[in-house]
Amino acid sequence: MLHLGEMVTATQSVNEETLQLLGAELDYVVQVVSPEEEDRELLESFKIEFGEDEGDDADLVPRPPVVTVMGHVDHGKTKTLDAIRNTNVVAREAGGITQHIGAYQVATTHEGEERKITFIDTPGHEAFTAMRARGAQATDIAVLVVAADDGVKPQTIEALNHAQAANVPIVVAVNKVDKEGADPTKVRAQLTEYGLVAEEFGGSTMFVDISAKQGLGIDSLLEAILLTADAELDLRANPDMDAQGLAIEAHLDKGRGPVATVLVQRGTLRVGDSIVCGEAYGRVRAMLDDNGDTVEEADPSRPVRVLGLTAVPRAGDNFLVVTDDRMARQIAQERAARQRIAEMAKAGRRRTLEELFSDYEKGKIDELKLIIKGDVSGSVEALEDALLKIDVGEEVNLRVLHRAVGAITEYDVNLAIADDNAVIIGFNVRPEVRARDLAEREGVDIRYYSVIYQAIEEIEAALKGMLKPEFEEVRTGTAEVREVFKVPKIGNVAGSLVRSGTIIRNSKARIIRDGVVVADNLTVSSLRRFKDDATEVREGYECGIGVGYNDIKIDDVIETFEMQEKPRS
Template sequence: MSVKIADLAEKLGLTSAELKKKMKESGFDIKPQTRVIDEETAGLFESGFGKNAEAKTEKKAGKKIEKEAEKIEKKVEAEPVAEIVEEKEPEKVEEVYEEIIDEQLDREIIKAQRKMTAGKDIRSKKPEKPVYQQPVAAPQIVDGSIEIPDVISVKEFAEKTGLPVAKVIGELMRNGILANINQQLDFETAQIIADDLKILLKRKRTSASAADIMEGNLSSLLKEDNSSDMKVRPPIVVVMGHVDHGKTKLLDKIRSTKVVEGEAGGITQKIGAYQVEHKGRKITFLDTPGHEAFTAMRARGAKVTDIAILVVASDEGIKPQTIEALNHAKEAEVPIIVALNKIDKPEANPEMVKGQLSEYGLIPEEWGGKTIMVPVSAITGQGVDTILEMVLLVADMENLRANANREAVGTVIESHLDKSFGPVASIVVNTGTLKIGDNVVIGSVFGKVKAMKDWSGKNIVSAGPSMPASIAGLSKTPQSGDILHTLPDEKTARERAMQVENLLKSKSMASGLGNIISQIKSGALKTLKIVLKADTKGSLEALKESLGKIHNDEVALKIIHGAIGNITESDVVMAGASQGIVIGFNTIVSSHVARVAEIHGVEIATYNIIYKLIEDIQGILTGMLEPEIIETVLGQAQVLQVFFNKKQTTIAGCKVIKDVVKNKAKLRVIRDGKVIGAGEIQSLKKVSEAVNELGEGQECGIKYFGEVILQVDDILEAYVTERRKKELKLT
């Protein structure tokens, strides 16, 4: 049988803390968290606590217990307990807290017992079953530290750290926090306790919200990584440029000569990305159809690429798609390396191309600029090693790092429906490690990774940072640019996907004009971005010059891309990615492009008169400006007598001493020449008649509402405010 400490203490006329202290002094192995002891130990102490326990003690506990019992007996016989008055050393703080904790827990136990026995016939109570001490849980250690969520109960904290609940509560009390076993602790409070107890804590990463997943908020998903966990990762590179300038041939040359050792010739499927190795370091290339896919990913919030290689043919120079690709990369704030291709041709003129690119802000290093330009030949392989070295150099300068020891976050490059595997997504892992069996959510798509292959078609069990892979086991095919996030279980992944789907239904993802204006007003956006298309070069330059004259300190206008020709699907996608609008001058919008704009929520406006276009842009920007608050002082009244004061309301007799005072006007209270507060006129009366306005020299009653307690001779200055729209003008 077991005996409760509380019951034995009550029987002996002691508190639980006093009993434990005396038992410890007597040589018994009693710990602060002990709540139950065996019957034999209880009997030993109880007999030793009395005056005639020597014989029993000798038989049951041996010499050590006998000596301790004799000490206790002598103390008891020497002087009655009630008369003992002796000076003691100040008790240790820990002992005081232990006593407080014990008494608090005793009260909790008695309270719980009373609830359990309320309304029951305790006379027919069956014999109690033995009560066993619950073993203290072993600490749950992850990477040398104990991982806890943002909020945790005292009980859960004790379980995770392997500490007794009483010790945790004691540490909290030492820090001035009174808590019970169910008290919720935030991470910062738990950190203080852990520091005192020499325990290393780690904040458990929270799952991505449905809004973050829906908006592709990659930066939000990555921001919680500790710098100590971050390791160097391979750069992710996209190759862009004008059609027929050799993008595909350059990629093929790199792939055929620099594939990761052991994987050459093993390409059995196309997943939109692959890895090469140069000087022992890996580089991931996105093998996508030009900048369209790059922009589509960026339109969904993903910045999956670290470096852009802009391919320009040395014999042809820049073309419209070159400029478009250049603007895409600039808008995405991705470092650009220029590959001057076809250098093996006799008609190649790299200096001409450098001159053309410098007009668009890409000035080569040898000309004093910051843009790396490398002559290459996709046919002979000339310059391939150099451009890879430059990629690694830029990667080092960008300090590309990721945490492989966390849940995976990745970006979808492309997806398709496979006859054998169903929906398959090609992804690049941004951070963490994706493993077979992981539960994932990708936008409104959920699933469990049942199969995974690398870029060469080999089956793999995991994919780390910057590694491309194709995964199967999804509910449907996701979109390019969607963000993949792993979750703890299938149920959570399914629920999160449903939440995203509901958000998509209730909230338009459009970046239409109204939404853009509201975002600028709220401070989320600071610039109106425009994709500008015109029929001729002269019109385009004239529009750029006119729009460049519109400015204001609060909002800015930026032409992110300007070109000649009709509005294309690519223009719409670019505007959508940048949360901008498309403006055309003497251009045509096809029904297909209009439909794409509707899907992306992009505003398209076309004009054939320049001044009308300028007026509309001014109107849009004016609507974005915060209105000016114009204040007009009406007049002043002097307080002659105060009739009533209650809380924030005062009724005062006044005289208008300057100009006029109007009902409902705002007031400034001036005393001894200083403004001491503000308020407003709730009602204005002349004798008993309510009036709207009174002029100089007239007496009136003012019902004032404000925080100031009015006094005789206070001056009430009346004024009104007006919100006035700001105007933009051309400079």
């Protein structure tokens, strides 16, 4: 490895490129597999098939469609869900912005029979792209909410791209049709450019005009969802196998411990099952539905909150039911070890000897270290994702030392103390009493946020503040030499007329002759008007200028300038 210009130890984790290079050097073929493939191999070693329905076609029964509501911020996604569920979610969200993924199941009557639909509400802010993309993966149908008075916006297209990438059918809800200036036809025309052609224009996409505020068109929207599901999808799952699915959201509850909102995709989840979800495992102690009522079992497409896990899983982690607690613990531990090794390899980025020397020559790169704590795992992940995307050049780095769900603890404060000047970010959480006392005693900076925009803006400002100042030269004045006077003990003094700006005493100066700089890095050491000393002389006035340079000729130009700090963009 030293021959390859790498400084590593024998037990150090290295990244993929280094492994490939090392393999070629030692005549080995190195095959790097994706985390999903590795996970599949791990489960196969425990004789578990993940992501497939067991049994024959006869065992499969129809399941409700899982619908994700997407669209631009403030176009009424949560209001639409409110109208469907008759609850008020927006009022509980900071700044009226959805910052968590919520999952709800509603019942409706379609063609005389009761049908259920599961809704996932995804946040609309661009910092939650990762969460929204994951919402699209768990989904059968995407409902794209577009405001009739605002039309197609950047996040509308972003949401549309996620839905198309996940290859799911789209139903468009044209909201706010009751508002002044609403133009539903314009929305239909705009979306035609992105491949969504309305049925009335000869296409296959269903457009429904609604008003979430007035509750208009909600039944038509539910009907359009069910018609799309019946026409384009064969939604069936085996309810008799061990449950498998996806963690949509998770948080740490003070009284209940880790609580995960899971979406059962196949099988039936029952109280008492041994479950493994990402790196967390445990036995299902209790299950709650979206109204907070306890349930004994959850069939396919049903979202439930699960209590009894050992840790808070990450939003998007797969969960599965296994035969016993011992197997669940083994799978979780192996996943955790693999994650730890991957993080070590990522942290130990390739450092060549040349890089080390150049870093040494340039001086240490400044680094802002963060510890992120939040109320739910989706928010923590999205916040980390957004902060790591802040780019202020190569002079300053941003490093997340630790991220987790729950209140700020003494461990977090001690970690901030150990890593000098690390900043703790609390997103919708507060510190424990002892942690707060320790932070105050040790002078650890804890910042609290409830809206993600604010956190991103402040961290970006902090990073820009860490940048070394950039200076630019600003010309302050020019003077034309009309006469040269010899003054004893001082030398030659230029009798000059100020042509532009202001000549200021002690400012930097240069002498220009026929457009060429003949002397630079001079200082205006003396400045006089007639026999009086002056601190500055403005345009149009005559003065005597001494710059400590004797080879001054008539018609030379004396240019003065100062170095000003350049604001970082």
